[in-house]
Amino acid sequence: MDNLQISNQPIMWVLCGITVLVAAIQTVLFIRLAKKTSKEVELNPEIPNKAFKIGLISAIGPAAGVFIVMVGLMAAIGGPMSWMRLSIIGAAATELAAATNGATAAGVTFGGEGYTLTILAVSWFAMALNGAGWLICTGLFTPSLEKLRDKMSGGDMGWLGAMSAACSIGIFGYLNANSMVAKGPSINIPTTAAVLAAALSMMFIGKVITPKHPRLAEYSLGIAMIIGIIAGIVVEGITA
């Protein structure tokens, strides 16, 4: 059996499924808590249900992206591992980097000659250790983050709102800068087109369409994303 056959054995699905199950159980527990708390504070039950539906629908677009990426990853690290790694923290690029570091540390090429079962284990350890970094940090220090936020807001609710928005603008500004500016430095024209088209359509929908048709707000992210993807494809076609 080669490495990929070993990685794809039925038992691996079961073993990787344990972690996927932990993520699913946590989600169910938080849904129960949110529902119970809504009842206690007499929140209109439509509000949490609507929020759930928005999450469910708006995630379809990005999840389709994850779907495609995962099929690619399966060819490199096998089905069960890809399933587990992409169901929890980590992205295809992160996992591939960690797995490749396993091979690099041993002085061989990932998936190439000399990539024995022992080196495969090094790759798997590297992925698990890397993911554990985020899980242990948030598992242990999340209550401290709450205190940090309280401290930064100084109990001023207006500033807390403004600060939260500023954090999001900063982090999404960073994510967009990553899509637009490549090393060199140079501008990645098709992805910049995707960013701009999606941002402008989201603003147009928010400013012009949803005031008249509030129900469309739930689909705005999905619509803007499709427009962005189409813009990227079209511009790539023109500039290629």
Place this chain on the structure above:
Amino acid sequence: MNYMDLWKKACIKIGTPTNLIAAFTAFIPVLYLCIHYNCWPDVSLILSAWGLTLVAFGAFYIVEPVSYYAALGMSGTYLSFLSGNIGNMRVPCASLALDVTDSESGTLQAEIVSTMAICGSIVTNLIATTLAAFVGSAIVAILPLVIKTGLQSYASAAIFGATFGNFSLKQPKLAIFGIGIPVICKILTSYIGIPAWLIIVLSVFGTVGIARIFYTKAKKAAA
């Protein structure tokens, strides 16, 4: 104790054990591999692979939870850092749900709404990865190339752009700085080499600093 304190306590009670348990269960497959095939690698080899990975990602273990906390809240942080896909799924879904339901940040309603939206998005994500695992190769084989490359190359860029657009609608002036700081950092990186984690820190705290100036100015003007 008020409802908010009770909520936070309950979140910690669910989040702490589940995130820590997942950190350990993720080792089960590799432990099985080593035990069953007796292919234990040298500890030094594992450590050096881990070291290489730490150099690339180690700072993110801290920087990301801190940067995303304001947007995700407590329950959202536990959920998002277990289930991943934070920038491309969790934050966009939570912020849209907060907008649509008119929930003010810092309130219990906001906590409940973002929790439910994030949970909804996790359900979709788990369905997608499970489908990909079992029928992914068959589906990708029949998808037209244009859809495949479209999703692969532009899905994240489009969702990041759309979410940024949504935020800029509310704070257009701040958005200029929000995109300007990281773009300048990214351009400078080609000349002086700024690590990615530092660019996140500069972008987030730089934007928060500018927001503070705007906020104090507006408050003074109103007084």
